[in-house]
Amino acid sequence: MLSCVYPLFVRILTKRILSVFGESSPYISRKNTMKIITLINEKGGVGKTTIAVHVAAGLAIRGYKVIIADADPQGHATLCLGLKKEPGLYDLLVRSAPFRDVLRAVPPERYAPPGHPIKGQLYVVPSNVETRSIPIQISDAFAVADRFKELEGVVDVVIFDTSPTPSLLHGSIYLATDAILYPTKCEFLSFDGLVESFNHRQMIQPTRERYGLSELKVMGIIPTMFRTSTLVHQENLNKLRAKYGNLVWPEMYMRTVWAEASTVGRLVFSFAPDSSASRDMWTIVDRVEMELAL
Numbered sequence: 001m002l003s004c005v006y007p008l009f010v011r012i013l014t015k016r017i018l019s020v021f022g023e024s025s026p027y028i029s030r031k032n033t034m035k036i037i038t039l040i041n042e043k044g045g046v047g048k049t050t051i052a053v054h055v056a057a058g059l060a061i062r063g064y065k066v067i068i069a070d071a072d073p074q075g076h077a078t079l080c081l082g083l084k085k086e087p088g089l090y091d092l093l094v095r096s097a098p099f100r101d102v103l104r105a106v107p108p109e110r111y112a113p114p115g116h117p118i119k120g121q122l123y124v125v126p127s128n129v130e131t132r133s134i135p136i137q138i139s140d141a142f143a144v145a146d147r148f149k150e151l152e153g154v155v156d157v158v159i160f161d162t163s164p165t166p167s168l169l170h171g172s173i174y175l176a177t178d179a180i181l182y183p184t185k186c187e188f189l190s191f192d193g194l195v196e197s198f199n200h201r202q203m204i205q206p207t208r209e210r211y212g213l214s215e216l217k218v219m220g221i222i223p224t225m226f227r228t229s230t231l232v233h234q235e236n237l238n239k240l241r242a243k244y245g246n247l248v249w250p251e252m253y254m255r256t257v258w259a260e261a262s263t264v265g266r267l268v269f270s271f272a273p274d275s276s277a278s279r280d281m282w283t284i285v286d287r288v289e290m291e292l293a294l
């Protein structure tokens with residue numbers, strides 16, 4: 001009986017989600033398998049948000065249907081994309097709001113090179129300070145996984161940007177995530193944040209196993225704000241490579257254009273498409289695309 005009803009249920013659910021994207025734009029994912037990536041480092045200011053929004057935008061430029069889920073009460077991913085802070089994630093997880101009410105479309109001119117044809121779509125689940133109280137309002141550890149499962153077959157990639165302070169929300173995101181990207185500066189305190197984040201990933205593995213989930217994958221570690229002329233950066237990068245080997249991706253260099261672009265609510269791909277910062281980021285997007293086998 002259940003097997004007869006289930007396809008009908010999926011069709012109704014898909015129809016409801018399609019209505020988010022409007023009649024004129026049938027919204028079907030390219031591969032029917034959605035991937036969830038999370039950016040984490042329990043140290044602030046290491047480039048999590050910058051990488052999260054640019055990878056999301058880069059994949060949308062490449063033709064994928066992407067959602068950036070802002071899970072930081074600071075709402076910086078929301079702001080970086082020129083949107084206003086709102087309790088989108090809170091409404092989704094606590095008030096059971098439908099996706100169509102919380103998703104915000106990002107106009108391509110904010111993230112894509114001028115005149116570049118955009119094949120994909122980029123949406124944001126925005127955040128504001130209310131995100132901080134999500135963990136005390138929800139008791140179900142699978143709340144994040146269950147809600148985002150609704151997008152299966154509709155969206156290609158969901159990218160979570162997280163806050164530097166660990167919380168139970170991180171735990172729920174860990175249970176929904178396929179792979180983690182860890183940005184880190186090549187500095188002592190950022191390495192401490194990295195180690196703490198790795199420990200928390202390890203702590204969630206038994207729960208994932210118990211519920212039949214695969215191992216939570218480390219997609220990569222991205223050295224950020226790297227200065228070749230700074231000896232300690234070079235030494236620390238060598239230490240990072242010695243410890244984590246191939247998991248360490250090419251370094252992203254310290255460039256002022258990152259701050260300039262965010263000041264005007266645009267991404268570097270749109271603000272300075274020919275800059276070396278933009279080229280650094282395309283290398284990261286290429287690697288994510290390859291790792292996800294999209």
Ligand SMILES: Nc1ncnc2c1ncn2[C@@H]1O[C@H](COP(=O)(O)OP(=O)(O)OP(=O)(O)O)[C@@H](O)[C@H]1O
Pocket residue numbers: 043044045046047048049050051072074076162163164224225226252253254255256258259262
């Ligand atoms: N490669 C880079 N070179 C120079 N500045 C950078 C680089 N990457 C990011 N920035 C800048 O560094 C600041 C912090 O970056 P970002 O907000 O992405 O870090 P975060 O890890 O998300 O911080 P938080 O933990 O507070 O959420 C921002 O002003 C951003 O523009």
Ligand SMILES: [Mg+2]
Pocket residue numbers: 048049050072076077161162163
């Ligand atoms: Mg951030």
